[in-house]
Amino acid sequence: MTNRRPVECWLTDMDGVLVHEEQAIPGAADFLKRLQDAGRRFLVLTNNSIYTPRDLRARLSASGIDLPEESIWTSALATAQFLQDQREGGSAYVIGEAGLTTALHDAGYIMTERDPDYVVLGETRTYSFEAITRAIRLIEDGARFIATNPDATGPSPQGPLPATGSIAALITKATGVEPYYVGKPNPLMMRSALNRIDAHSETTVMIGDRMDTDIVSGLEAGLRTILVLTGSTRPHQVDRHPFVPTRVVESIADVVPLIEQFAPAAE
Template sequence: MSAENIECWLTDMDGVLVREHEALPGAAELLEQWRRRDLPYVVLTNNSIFTARDLSARLRHSGLVVPEDRIWTSALATATFLAQQTDADHGRGSAYVVGEAGLTTALHEAGFIMTETAPDYVVVGETRNYSFEAITKAVRLINDGARFIVTNPDATGPSPEGVLPATGAIAALITKATGSDPYVVGKPNPMMFRSALNHLGAHSMQTAMIGDRMDTDIVAGMEAGMHTILVMSGVSSQASISQYPFRPHRIIDGVYELLDEPLNGDPPDA
């Protein structure tokens, strides 16, 4: 499938559109190209800290115009999944949350009650303020029967000083203490991609996924039945690609290669 035949686009954010809060070459122009063609698109992120409104504002500061309804986070995917689950459970909907505003807001808007008393779910997401008290409470609630949900499996996250322990690392601690494995909603679970497609009203056969990670973006896009495009502007290298038994449909240096016209003449160094 060529870019001209694609009717809908999903794209990762970090390493594809931005790096260290700086827009990558061609990102702004590609977003404008999609708007000009009236093509549905969604920007995906496993980050559950921020609301879509927050992320829209942060992208705007990087020079990228992405309306909040075009952003789909692991928090939104988690809230959507749990709302479907609680409908099946005759409307029960309570959760104990270890996370930030992006996750609590998404769950509130999905109709959930936040509680520390016999919740249906313990939901763990990204936060910069993990506390021993909150983790201990999560462990005890899971031992008492709450179902264990995690927004995304990322074990570490970046910071100017180096890596930080992230959701997957905290989830592993809770699993070790409880013996319970969580259900993980975010990438590489294709559930997140399917919920984004439902959000758009799109079909996977006409949709492309752009990502910079083989182990999340590409494998999940492939399993969801989408056309996959790997960009080399993020974490992947040619050496790392060969480690996987699957391949993306296309490999490009950066999103500027998806533009109708070259970016300022010669392709830039991404």
């Protein structure tokens, strides 16, 4: 990282990097405060489409992390922006929670079960057989299939839960139609985040805990990447992938000194 352009902007994943099961990871609050004190542009990214940024801000605050809601970028927001760019003022049948429906409403989309332009699948804790059946029939009738992210499972205190990718696979099996995934590892989510904070890929770093989503999407978007070992990826798993992060560290606490180390020179 030392022989490239200074780092002006930072993107970071949320779960496994800043928090683990709603408990702050040591160093997370300090990392975000350092960014704010230094005036660095940054966004916290998450593939979770259940919650609005306001909800996530409240949940992070309860764990001791103070983060403005405008600094949170979700797969639901990225999906809404993508659909607005593709078909402004369109319509969608949505399976998901408030994070997704609110984002689509704010983008000017109409929620409907009658001849929608898109079926949009997000994450929810209450997937219903009736809703999935309706989605299958609408796709067979010509609706385009969009999913917020490909994550097959999500965490819970009791163990893994089926997530968007698993339900998407069920719908694909029934219809033969693959969804277009907007969230990580699609670099589209990274590029939409870069555009949101007016950042350039050559001067931005992506921090994540998953090689198969955070690191690969950062790499494909042209960013430098930092893998932390506090989440999904174990040290012995890093070399199994055909790509490598720019740097591997134990936790977000190890990234704090890098904010100033790789900062732009004072004007």
